[in-house]
Amino acid sequence: MIRNPLLRAWTALIGLSLGSTLISLWxxxxxxxxxxxxxxxxxxxxxxxxxxxxxxRLDAAPFWRRGFAISxxxxxLLLLGLYLLPGLL
Amino acid sequence: MSDASVFxxxxxxxxxxxxxxxxxxxxxxxxxxxxxxxxGDPAGFGAAQDALYRTGAGVNTVVLVTSGALAxxxxxxxxxxRRGAARLALVAAALLGVVFLLIKGFxxxxxxxxxxxxxxxxxxxxxxxxTGFHAAHVVAGALVLLLVAWKDxxxxxxxxxxxxxxxxxxxxxxxxxxxxxx
Numbered sequence: 001m002i003r004n005p006l007l008r009a010w011t012a013l014i015g016l017s018l019g020s021t022l023i024s025l026w027x028x029x030x031x032x033x034x035x036x037x038x039x040x041x042x043x044x045x046x047x048x049x050x051x052x053x054x055x056x057r058l059d060a061a062p063f064w065r066r067g068f069a070i071s072x073x074x075x076x077l078l079l080l081g082l083y084l085l086p087g088l089l
Numbered sequence: 090m091s092d093a094s095v096f097x098x099x100x101x102x103x104x105x106x107x108x109x110x111x112x113x114x115x116x117x118x119x120x121x122x123x124x125x126x127x128x129g130d131p132a133g134f135g136a137a138q139d140a141l142y143r144t145g146a147g148v149n150t151v152v153l154v155t156s157g158a159l160a161x162x163x164x165x166x167x168x169x170x171r172r173g174a175a176r177l178a179l180v181a182a183a184l185l186g187v188v189f190l191l192i193k194g195f196x197x198x199x200x201x202x203x204x205x206x207x208x209x210x211x212x213x214x215x216x217x218x219x220t221g222f223h224a225a226h227v228v229a230g231a232l233v234l235l236l237v238a239w240k241d242x243x244x245x246x247x248x249x250x251x252x253x254x255x256x257x258x259x260x261x262x263x264x265x266x267x268x269x270x271x
Contacts, residue, residue, distance in 0.1 A: 009158070021144070021146075021269065033271060037270050040270060051261065052258070055254040055257065056251060057100040061099055061100060079266060
């Protein structure tokens with residue numbers, strides 16, 4: 001367990017970045033591509049939350065941390081909807 | 090809770106948060122427009138995206154989040170009155186910004202060598218616009234980091250580092266949308 005919060009945040013960001021790159025490089029069967037996209041966008045949301053909480057110190061401002069998390073979550077859902085739109089048309 | 094206390098809760102100057110939200114809205118609108126246009130031509134966007142170097146962009150993500158960690162660390166060092174170490178961390182963060190720009194420059198040069206320009210396909214119009222605009226912010230951010238390493242009051246470092254984290258924040262959303270979503 002990493003005790004330093006900054007080092008923990010950096011480790012999480014590296015792990016999530018490498019994870020999303022690996023997911024994208026993997027040759028997914030056509031039926032799983034949407035799921036992979038969902039994972040990639042979920043990782044992006046998590047990375048944004050880590051930067052806001054730890055690097056920008058919103059962990060000391062729970063009202064704003066929650067507000068940013070919800071707003072970015074809604075935005076990522078919008079991006080996911082637009083990403084999945086061609087399959088629905 | 091009064092309005093004043095809610096705003097007082099924000100770390101750093103209110104104006105830097107106004108800037109962060111403004112930049113997120115601008116890049117957010119660009120990324121939403123990118124995916125909306127893609128919905129009309131997913132195959133063409135997919136083929137164009139395959140010309141990108143995903144691993145290089147992944148390395149650049151590692152470079153930028155590491156640089157962000159150094160900028161955040163610099164503020165904590167300065168608050169502990171370790172001015173020399175804080176300045177070194179800020180210069181190192183700025184140098185990693187330069188590394189990001191060099192990798193980005195190689196990427197752009199590679200596209201130019203392949204004859205790929207902003208008007209080759211709508212994908213590349215968005216690609217050059219969004220990643221180029223972000224790279225311009227990296228240039229500005231690296232200069233700001235050097236400036237606050239020189240004028241190193243804790244308040245200056247907090248504002249400079251916050252600008253740099255905004256650049257980081259935009260990239261962690263821009264990178265998967267442009268490079269990774271297939």
